[in-house]
Amino acid sequence: MASSATISSPQPEAEAGPAKVHASQVSSIKVFAESNGASLIPSTYHSITDLHHDDATHDLAPSIPVIDFSLLTSHHHHVKALHQLGMACANWGFFMLTNHGIPENLMEELMNKSHEFHDLPMEEKKEFADNDPLSPIRHGTSFCPQAENVHYWRDYLKTLTFPQFNFPHKPPGYSRYCREVAYDYSHKIRAVARKLLEGISESLGLESNSIIESTGFDSGLQLFVVNLYPPCPQPHLALGMPSHSDLGLLTLLMQNGIGGLQVKHDGKWVNINPLPNCLIVLLGDQLEVLSNGKYPSVLHRAILNNADTRISVVLSNGPALDKEIGPVVELLDKEKPLFKSMKYRDYFQVKQKTRLSDKCSLDEIRLHAQQ
């Protein structure tokens, strides 16, 4: 059971050997980190299992795909841009998006305000502690404490911003302004995601509106997440988020200038240092399903540091909740389906209530070659 109780007081034995602190006893890792002050973290947060996690390679930085959004919409460069988009989706499941048209000052304003909800006293955030993945506004820590045996050094605010827009009315004074900025940003992100989905359809040899139509995207679910990762005294032992893929079609992410995102490419973790003012685009599980495996969702994770609070604002753009999503029929002329169809509502609920680990939810609907 998730608890809305505030953090239990810091464990006196923390210095000697940290106590096992279950994330369900922790309402906020930010509050815990601030009140604990110990140099060792509880063993229940030791989530790094691969000894070589520092092996993130920088060599790949020059080959990280960059897509210029303005070229996708340009008559002259459209074909070349589609080709680049298709390559990025097939080979990386991830790209940086430049010239996306979202004003820099809007992104800055949102980022500057994003920590204010997290800064509220725990008492004020308690009303949003909720286990239901479809709650319009949720605040919590880690990913799904009830389902995990190790926890993650992150607090989150999750709101559903489409088809209905939801956002906290707290703290007073800030909230109206921040709601407006968030509303504006979420709409602009949907428009960018929609255009990208048109390009992705075309790059698969489909009609440009194919994915939009088959997913009911125009009434699709948009999840708006503000992640906060406080400084961690032992960043080599814990993670902000473990290796996972996102559940929707396209995730568009920005961060507060503090690095921490890694994506997996050719079996190696690659540090992502975004270009100024770009958006990071991550392909989600629903695109892997629709494309029948041609455009795999990307594994990614958030690593930590011991000096700065990192914030990422992550918008997951998905199908309509009641759409049944399976491989696009036109792609099945010459190939067998690799995935079972499933209603997005069911996929969303399962994924948000399961331990976050690689592609474990997607693997549940993967059909085996012999089937």
Ligand SMILES: O=C(O)CCC(=O)C(=O)O
């Ligand atoms: O904070 C990040 O960079 C990654 C966040 C993320 O993967 C998520 O919210 O799904």
Ligand SMILES: [Fe+2]
């Ligand atoms: Fe993610």
